[in-house]
Every structure is written in structure tokens, then in C-alpha cells.
Amino acid sequence: MNTAAAFADFRTYPLISALAGVQALTDRVMVKWADDRVSPFHHQWLRDNCPCPLCVYTVTREQVLEIVDVEEDLVAAETSVDAQGCLCVAWQDGHRSRFDPGWLRAHAYDDESRTERRASKPQSRLWHGDLPLPVFDYPALMNDNDALLQWLLAVRDIGLTQVRGVPTEPGSLKLIAQRISFIRESNFGVLFNVQSKADADSNAYTAFNLPLHSDLPTRELQPGLQFLHCLVNDAEGGESIFVDGFAIAEALRQEDPEAFQALCEIPVEFRNKDRHSDYRRLAPIIALDACGQVSEIRMANFLRGPFDASVEQMPKLYRAYRRFIAMTREPRFRLMQRLNPGELWCFDNRRTLHARNAFDPGTGARHFQGCYVDRDELLSRILVLQR
Incomplete structure (x- = not known):
């Protein structure tokens, strides 16, 4: 009762x-x-x-x-x-x-x-490259709150999901993101278009490969959720790659405690500069919560400034940083899949690092749309649906 x-x-x-x-x-x-x-x-x-x-x-x-x-x-x-x-x-x-x-x-x-209360709190389910990918149906998520809750729980606990059957008209992403809450706007807009363009203000808007990273590590609070919705994908290459940053951090804690401690304690500056903005944030790559559990990964090598650490710390930081990136390249952690039109990724941007293989724009068009929703909005929506 x-x-x-x-x-x-x-x-x-x-x-x-x-x-x-x-x-x-x-x-x-x-x-x-x-x-x-x-x-x-x-x-x-x-x-x-x-x-x-x-x-x-x-x-x-x-x-x-x-x-x-x-x-x-x-x-x-x-x-x-x-x-x-x-x-x-x-x-x-x-x-x-x-x-x-x-x-x-x-x-x-x-x-x-x-x-008892601590044991009953939601626990992250760590995953490796053999993750059975949680896949959800767009019409169900838009019309059934029970299906919506199951999707949001998977995003919260696993940190990576795929949704299929999404309309491919530009702007369709906004509707499903708003099933959670309002969209977080950034200097890239409310919805941002991921396309190769000559006047790119981010490497994401080129045909280059993108190494594993979290978006906007240059902000005081990185966006919690990221959506990437495929409208067109006719170009060769461009496969999506994901790793569970929490799983890598915990493996590092077990396999190399000194490196883990260095990434938790020594801050690194991330910078995002273009013609009209200049964002900078100094923070550790691995953040722990009040109970000592990994709560956030902050990583984007292409947005990193020069290390600023003491003479004694600098070798420790480089060794730990190299080890972490090397682990993200290990096949045991990596999940790779090509996204097709009408499909979208929704993942925890402060946990799940994402990457993209290079693609050839000469072989066809490639157009994704993306947006952000804060993690707080996800957790609030889950609690309201549950009650």
C-alpha cells in the first residue's frame, strides 16, 4: 500500500x-x-x-x-x-x-x-563494445508514456539508445526532444546541422574523422543529453563510434589507479573559439560524485588547450591522458554503427563519448541534425512519469 x-x-x-x-x-x-x-x-x-x-x-x-x-x-x-x-x-x-x-x-x-536507500538508487549499467543496443520506436515514444519512460530509463542507466522511424523532415528532432523537456540552446543554435561546409566553425562540420569526445567540454556544465538525427546519409564512411566513458574510467581505476587519480585531480583547460565566441573551462577529465562514483567524463582533444600543471604533475598527467585515450581505442570498449535516415542517437553526453569516421562528401550527401537537453530535465521527467 x-x-x-x-x-x-x-x-x-x-x-x-x-x-x-x-x-x-x-x-x-x-x-x-x-x-x-x-x-x-x-x-x-x-x-x-x-x-x-x-x-x-x-x-x-x-x-x-x-x-x-x-x-x-x-x-x-x-x-x-x-x-x-x-x-x-x-x-x-x-x-x-x-x-x-x-x-x-x-x-x-x-x-x-x-x-538500504543508497542500494536502491539507480545504478549505471556499464557496457562494452558488445552492448545489445537499446532500440525504441518513434511513434510509441510520441504517444505512449509507458514507452517513453522505458526509453528515458535506458538513457539514464545505459547512456546510449537509438530511436527508429523518425520523420526525416528537417526540424522533426525538436518534437521528440521536447517529449523530455525544453531544448538547451548553445552558440550552435537550438537545432544544429551537422554537414560538411567550407566555413566550418567546428571540426564536426567538416568531413574529417572526429576522435572520441564529449560535446561542449568548454562549458561549466556540459550538456547532459545529445541527440543526433539522420536526415540523409548517402556518403561513404561516417560511421558512428561510441564508448562508455564510465566503463573506461572504472577499468582505469582498477588497472592503473595512479592514472585514474591524476585524471580526477589535475584540471585540464578546454577551449572553443571561433570568430564570434570564446569559451574556456578548467576541470578534471574524470569527475566523481559525493560517493566517489564516476559522474562525468570531460574530453575533446581537438578542443584542449596546453596542459598547465606543476613540473612534478606534468609527466603524471601526460601518462594518464595517453592511457585514457589509448583505452578508448581498444576494441573491447568500442561500438560502431552507421546511422540510417529516420534513425537517431540519444546518449548521455557527460558519459558516452562519441566519434565519427571520416566520410567522402563526393560520394553523396550527409545531413544530421542535433540538439541538447540537460540531464536534470531527463531525471525530472522520469520522476514525474513514475509518480
């Missing part, structure tokens, strides 16, 4: 275990659950998270209480479990709080609950 949503949230929370008892101590409340787990909740935490209409605006469900406006030594005068199974706390200053048991269990911070 799901318990009723508290004012502080739009979600409902499953009743994993009912409240079996409560005991008030000097600075906290000890809650015992029906499955014998015991969770302590400090008075400050409970008061800070009171979901009543005086503490949370019921329209936006955002907090209006600031904990500094409550006495620091606030004491629970009375605690109980009511007939609906909710934890009730009467505070010494007269305020009353009532906590939904499903919500309370979902946010409990005893060691067992925190470990």
Missing part, C-alpha cells in the same frame, strides 16, 4: 513497515518499526521537516519554516502514534507535528536505512 502524500511532497511513499512504538529522549525521538528496526530522529530534524500548513505552503509544497526561528534546545513534550499510524509530536512551545510513516521510513537516517 502507499501512504498519503505529506504536504511537503507530491509523491506517495509505500508503507514498508508500520510504526510499532515511540520513545522520547533528551534530544531525539526513538521510533521502533514493526519489522524491529529502530530509527532515531533528532528533535531539530523532526521540527525542521514538519509538514504542517504552518511550515510548508500547501500550494507549492515548499518549506516556509527556517530552523533558525525555532529554539535550538526545543524539546518534545509528548509523542504518540495516532489511529492512522502517524507519528505525532507535541513540542514544548505548543507546535504540533504529524509525520506519515511511509515518508518517515523513506527518510530515516539510521545506518541500516541509509545503506
